[in-house]
């Protein structure tokens with residue numbers, strides 16, 4: 472490289488703002504830039520410097536650059552090094568060549584904005600904060616996306632006992648299926664999921680949930696959430712009406728809001744969603760329900776209500792979205808049968824997830840579709856989301872057919888029943904002073920009903936400083952004010968923590984109502 476840096480006007484060049492109109496000036500500035508310590512190859516550094524100066528306007532549009540031979544000579548570099556940098560800049564459109572005339576800086580629009588033509592000093596870049604410019608659908612969605620929950624174990628709802636998951640057994644199956652992947656699984660597929668998994672699921676759903684289905688009606692998706700998304704995309708237009716339970720599930724609410732649907736809340740009472748009480752004459756396209764274990768109240772929908780719901784769906788030509796997220800975990804009696812199987816050819820789309828029985832990070836769920844929707848949903852899913860995770864699906868199929876799945880469900884039922892009992896025991900002093908808890912015959916959480924909104928706010932805040940996460944029940948309502956209370960997930964909380972956090976909550980509640 473050029474050794475006589477004493478002749479370079481460092482002050483002028485190092486400011487980073489001067490125009491580099493002359494070949495000498497350019498060579499000097501490049502020489503300086505290449506002197507800086509860097510582990511990158513010289514041609515890459517040359518490329519970056521030239522590109523940066525073109526973008527900043529220091530090399531003006533149309534400016535002729537020295538030939539590669541001349542520049543290589545001035546910089547003391549091999550010509551190939553300079554050629555490589557020029558070739559890259561030519562390929563990316565920063566430089567152009569004119570036959571026989573040489574290499575020039577391309578005419579690029581951003582240069583004009585940054586260079587003050589009357590001086591050789593670049594104008595200051597206009598400082599303009601980049602705004603997210605979200606769409607109205609994006610903004611509606613974000614209203615339902617709460618900040619990430621603290622990494623506390625007590626009492627985050629919806630998380631299974633990950634400490635009890637049979638990791639070893641699962642990993643062995645997973646490894647085996649990953650090693651045996653047929654070549655077709657490496658490519659694009661549109662089969663609705665691995666057939667083995669759909670067959671295993673169809674058997675399981677018929678037997679355990681009384682769902683009426685053939686394996687072909689099952690579409691494997693990446694969790695219930697993606698299932699809702701697909702349903703909304705294919706069956707609704709912006710402005711369409713959806714009826715949904717109140718209180719209800721944030722995930723479904725978010726999806727409906729993001730699609731610009733008109734959300735009509737239907738009150739939940741002791742028998743589930745009260746469709747008959749809906750005085751409005753509306754005409755829903757979708758009716759979203761969690762009939763086996765209403766989320767978050769825990770109510771099971773009565774048979775009379777189920778029939779009324781199916782009748783309402785028929786009358787309105789609406790689709791019922793049955794979210795059967797955690798019904799495996801029922802403690803007193805057998806799990807109640809799914810709404811989907813109650814009558815033949817019902818207008819029900821059954822949504823299932825492996826997030827609760829397996830683990831949320833698996834991102835696998837499924838839709839059981841009415842026959843007429845099978846083909847459009849399969850095609851749309853393959854186009855919109857693509858299929859994949861075939862080895863995981865195959866491992867899961869074997870996990871089910873070998874009986875590991877049912878065994879794990881039974882073990883978790885015992886575990887959750889025990890964890891719920893521990894929570895009840897810890898909260899007993901509060902219950903003795905009037906705290907009302909949900910029945911907890913099923914599921915992975917309890918609801919503590921409160922009378923005063925103020926109590927909900929104070930308890931949530933105080934708990935946070937104790938490393939305890941309390942989900943405010945009022946947040947599950949679309950209309951305000953929502954009923955105050957606390958949603959207490961116990962399934963994913965280890966026993967000692969249930970004891971500590973439960974005792975703290977009991978004491979905090981007693982202090983509040985007695986003080």
Ligand SMILES: Cc1ncc(COP(=O)(O)O)c(C=O)c1O
Nearest residue numbers: 629694695696720766796824826
């Ligand atoms: C009511 C309800 N539905 C569905 C899900 C499962 O969603 P996913 O399969 O997307 O994890 C949850 C998880 O918390 C839930 O609470």
